[in-house]
Structure formats: C-alpha cells, structure tokens
Amino acid sequence: MSKNAFYVLVLSFLFAVNNLNAGANNCQWYDDSYIHSHISLNLPASDIDFVIKQIQDAKVDAVQFHTHDNELWQLIDKRNLAEKIGFKKVATINHAGVWYEGEANFLRKSYNGRAGYQYRINPDGSFAGRWTRKHICFNSPAVYSEIIPTFYYDLVKQLQPDQVWIDEAIITVNLCYCKYCTDLFKQQYKMEPPTKLTDKNHNKWVKWVDFHRDTFRKWMETVYESIQKAKPDTLVTFNHSYYIEQPEEPPYFVKNLSGDIHKDTLELGLYARYGGSSDLPFDLMPGLGDDTWAGVKPKTAEQIYNDISIIIAHGGRWNIGEYPTNFTALRSEPKFQGPGYRRADLYLDLAVKGSKFAYDRKEFCVNTKSVPYAAMLHSAKTHYSHVIVNANKITEDNELRKTTDGDFQKNEKGKVNSRIYWPDHKFIYDDLLGAYQSLLENHIQFDIIAEYQLQKKLEDYKLLVLAEQTYLEEATIAKIKSFVADGGHIIASGSTIAAGMEDVLGLNANWTKAAPEQIDLSKQKLILDNVWQVNTANAEVVKKYQDSNLPFVTKNVYGKGTAIYISGDIFKQYFKSSGYSHEIKGEDDNLRYFIGELLDSCLAKGDIKFKADPWIEIALRENNGNVYLHIINRDINWRQRKESSLGKIEAEIRLNFTPKQIRLQPGNENIDYSIDDKTIKLSLEQEKIDFHKIVQISK
Known part of the structure; x- marks a missing residue:
C-alpha cells in the first residue's frame, strides 16, 4: 500500500470514529455569548x-482580529485588556480555505519551492484559483x-486565542488536476x-467531486487537531462550512456554525x-456598510435592526461585520478604489444602537429551539x-464572471472554471430560495433541514416540502414514504419526480421531460421552464396546464397521509416574482x-395559523x-407595492x-387574547411591530 493510500485509510477511520462525538464539548463561553x-x-x-x-460601547462578547499583522493583538495582551x-x-485566518502562498508566511516561513509543495491546477495545466492568486x-x-499542521499549531501557540475563525472555509469543491490529486484519485x-x-x-x-470534498473535510480535521494540540480549549470555527453550502451532518470537529452575509437580507x-x-x-455576520x-x-439604523431581528429571532448571535473600525476605508465609492474616508463615528453609532436593540430582546431569544x-x-x-454542472462551464472570450464576493475575474477563452464554491456563483439555487420565500410569505412555521436531520426527526413535523429535490439517499426516500403512510403530508415539485418516489x-414511472x-x-x-410530463396511477389531477391539458398539480392519498x-419548477418562478427577489415581475399575489392554498390543504387541521401581510x-x-x-x-426590504396592507396580524396557536401569562416583549405590554381549550387567539396592530416583537407565552 502506498503512503498516500495509507494516509487516506487512517484519516477515514479516525473521521468515522470521531464523527460519533459530533456536536459534543462546545465552548461554554460561545454558548453564552450574544454579540x-x-x-x-x-x-x-x-x-x-478607539478600538x-x-x-x-457595543458590549461585544468576542472580537475577531485579523492575524496578518498582530501588533494590536500583542498590545491588548500586554495591557490585559480582554480580561x-x-x-x-478571536484569531481570524484570511483566505485559509484557498491558501494562496502569501498567507502561509504569517510566521515568516517560506514554503515555495519545497519538495511536495503543489499549487492547484486546471486540466490544461494552468493555475486554478481565485483572482490571480495561486492556491x-x-x-x-x-x-x-507539514505545512498545515505546523502553521496552525505555531499560530495558536503564539497568540493563545479563545477562538480561531477560519475565513473562506467554504470550498466544498475546488477541483485540482495536479499529479497528487490525480494519482490519489x-x-x-x-x-x-x-x-x-x-x-x-x-x-x-460525482466521484471526482466527492473526492475533492473529502479532501476538504480532511483539511478541516487536520486544522482542528493541530489547534487542539496547541490549546485544547480553543474553539475552531470554519466560516460557512456545514451551513447552506454544505448541508451534511457536522463532524466532531465542527462545534458551531458561522457565516458572513454582507447585505443580502x-x-x-x-x-x-x-x-x-x-x-x-x-452566528451570522451582516456588515455595517451598504x-x-x-x-x-x-x-441605516432601520436596516441594522432588521438584520439583527432576522438573526436573533432564530436563536442566533449577531456578529457585527466591519467593527471595530477606523476612519480609513479599504475601498471607496464609486469605483471601489481606495483608500477612502470612512465616518467611523457613524459606524460606532450603528453598532451601539444595534447592541441596545439586541440586548432588549436577549432573554426571549437565547437558548430557544424551533417548534x-x-x-x-x-x-x-x-x-x-x-455544483457538478457548474464545474464544467467553459468561459467565453473576454468574459467577466462575477464571483460570490462581488469582485470580478477575467477568464480566458476555453478555460474550465474550477472555482465552484456555489452553483452558478450563488449561495443557493433559485428553487430552494423560492420555496423558502413561499413558506415565509404564507406565514408557515417551518424549519430548513438536511437529510441527516430528516432521519432523526421527520416524524415531529406535519408537512415536508421537497422543492426540486432531484437526488435523495435511499434511506431518505424510505423515511419519507413511512412518514406519509403514518399520516404526514408532502408537497413535491418538478425534478423531485426523478428521486424515486413515484409510488408515494x-x-x-414513465415520466418524461x-x-x-x-x-x-x-x-x-x-411560464414554467422545466416541466415533467407525468401519468397518474392512483393520484387525482387537481389542476392542468392551460395549453397542453397535461397534469399540473396532482394529489395522492398514501396510507394515512397525502x-x-x-x-413544474414552480418555486423557481416564485423566487422570480416575490417581493424579496432580485428579479421583480408583476405585482400580483x-x-x-x-401555493398558500396547497399548504393550507395539508395543514388544515394544524395547530398553528397566521394571517398577515407577506412581508411579516x-x-x-x-x-x-x-x-x-x-x-x-x-x-x-420589500420591493413591491404595499397598498393592500391588512393592518393586523392574527394568530391562532394550540x-x-x-398559559399563565401572555405579554408583548420587549416592554412587557398587555395583549388582547382569548383561550379556548388551550388554543390561543390573538390580534395585533401591525404598527406595534417596530421591526421585531415577541409574544411571550409563559407556562
């Protein structure tokens, strides 16, 4: 057995064993933190x-410092200011996921030219990477x-951080055709x-992409173990990993989720x-800048309040992006060429106002779980x-491809773009965004779950939405069938027909595109761009297409459920017509x-009902x-007209x-409600909801 093969075998075994402890031993200080x-x-x-x-002033619990130059860190240590x-x-490692050569010189060590040191390359031998950097x-x-274990061990030994926050750890796939990758594959x-x-x-x-994804996991594990050897109580956080872009069960070395979303609410x-x-x-990090x-x-302060509300309402921690700051900007308007002058006093004011807003709601947000x-x-x-499809896109001559962080890189004609962090350079595909919006705007109480969560707790839900879920694990399909047979409900769309659930x-099975x-x-x-022609076995045709008379919506009773x-790709169209979307077409609801009627038909006997405007x-x-x-x-952030406002928010919760007491928080205000056999009915004037209010129902 070769050395590389032995290394892969040992790491795979350790990964499997250690994965049993996933989620254990979280740092208590992080659990207790808020900002x-x-x-x-x-x-x-x-x-x-000023820092x-x-x-x-903002009552910050943890501060992420960049580690390129650590004079500020050393001075804070010298004065014992953190304590x-x-x-x-928190030590922030920039560009760690791509690791271009300049980042490896933090400890003034040079690796270029070392035997066994290899850049990522494309199939044609050109360098594969972000911007003009070599990864x-x-x-x-x-x-x-040597390089990865030594770098992280030495860095943590030197800085002694409470947390290491690793940026650009979001490359669930970044293809490389170097001799080491091809030989190992x-x-x-x-x-x-x-x-x-x-x-x-x-x-x-699929195998080639999985191979690189496995490489990424092993890199994270190596980083984690190296840091733990240097300082066992240091929390290791991989930005965006095992979040939306990597919807897998977090392994033992992932203790928390973190992501920076600059300004897309x-x-x-x-x-x-x-x-x-x-x-x-x-924690989630929206920036203070627009x-x-x-x-x-x-x-604006109003936008900051909105950002904070979205995070803390779901039990998260607000990570203030671009803060602390000073009066020099990295880049300035309009051409993003800098440096420019920044009103740091205004950023300070925003952070302080946001902090007060968040702390006023803290006791109603922290340590909560979704119902x-x-x-x-x-x-x-x-x-x-x-991602696989996007990996093979060939660029056109002089094409400028927008990257996920808002910068542009010029691609040469005929070169395969191996930078495929997200499909089509988006955080997530339109079908999932549209499904999210349709549930949000119809005021459904819902979770977003990955397949590993589905296996653990699907029976806790009444309804499961499958928006263009083309590929599913066999265990997932079996679980869904059992769920429906036992009385659950599903709404599936478009390419989900290909997942193998025709019977439910x-x-x-003779469907066609x-x-x-x-x-x-x-x-x-x-117009639905992607349509599947289906033939019913036991299902009832609820609605047909206007021109072809083909089934558009079908409904099937399967066991005790439906x-x-x-x-068709209805949720992609929802994304394109919703008031939150980037593409606005029409103003009708x-x-x-x-979709609300379909949801209601599945939840007619449900315990949670709401009526409000779609932006609530x-x-x-x-x-x-x-x-x-x-x-x-x-x-x-609603982009369509709001003339049809209902003015009220009505809720019915069984x-x-x-309840012993019901109050509107913050402010401990009385609220009008009625109770009938443990079912609460309440009505609120919408003008009372200044960004974020909480109805506290005490046992």
Missing part, C-alpha cells in the same frame, strides 16, 4: 483606544503533513479523473432559519448536483395565494416549556398547556 464583532481592517496599534471604546473588559479574542493543493505531501477509484461532463460520465463526476434569513433549525449554536466590505457608506411544524428539505446530493406520489408550459393564475400568467406533486415573518420558538412567537416586520 460578536469582526474588525474590518488590519487596524494599527495606534488605534487601540477598545467601540468594543465597550479587564471581558471579551474573548496550494491540500493533497500535496508537504502541505498536508486513481488509487481510490481505479479510474482517470474526468475533465468534461457528458451524459455518460455523470457518476464519474433574503440570504441572511435563509441562513438564520437553517441555523435555527440545527442542533449547533450559530456599499462594499470596508467601504464608506453605512447602512417543529413544517419543514423543507435541503438535500446534499441535490445541492452538489448543481401516485404516479407512473416536457416543453415549457404556461399557467394562468387569474391576473398572473407564468402527497401533492407540482409538475396570485402565485402566493395558490413569524418564527415560533420554545425554551423551558415557554413559547415565544417572534414577529418580524421586513417591509424595509398549546399543550394553559
């Missing part, structure tokens, strides 16, 4: 007084056996790595709900299938009402038997206890 911050620049030590003022003021020190390959011997799979996706080699691509909400549906504590990271244009009711599935296999959907179809929803006409199937978000959480109804007014 974190991430310094926007490498602030000089001369800024220390400390910003930390104190005196009461905040945790090192984690499978090259000098990297995995051939040893494991007995085949050559593919270089071009065809109809016949999809399974080979739609994606921020998706992340918050996914984090709030998990068993791990999480232009670019470390720019010169601060957000299970409905769920939407985010399958890893489906998510990664989008009441359809024949069809031409685009138009659906007519009163004033709203929509399965609804929509034969017919599609929302249509609800989240039902619980802690120690008490229930908290979070109501968030997100109209600041509890398993008779």
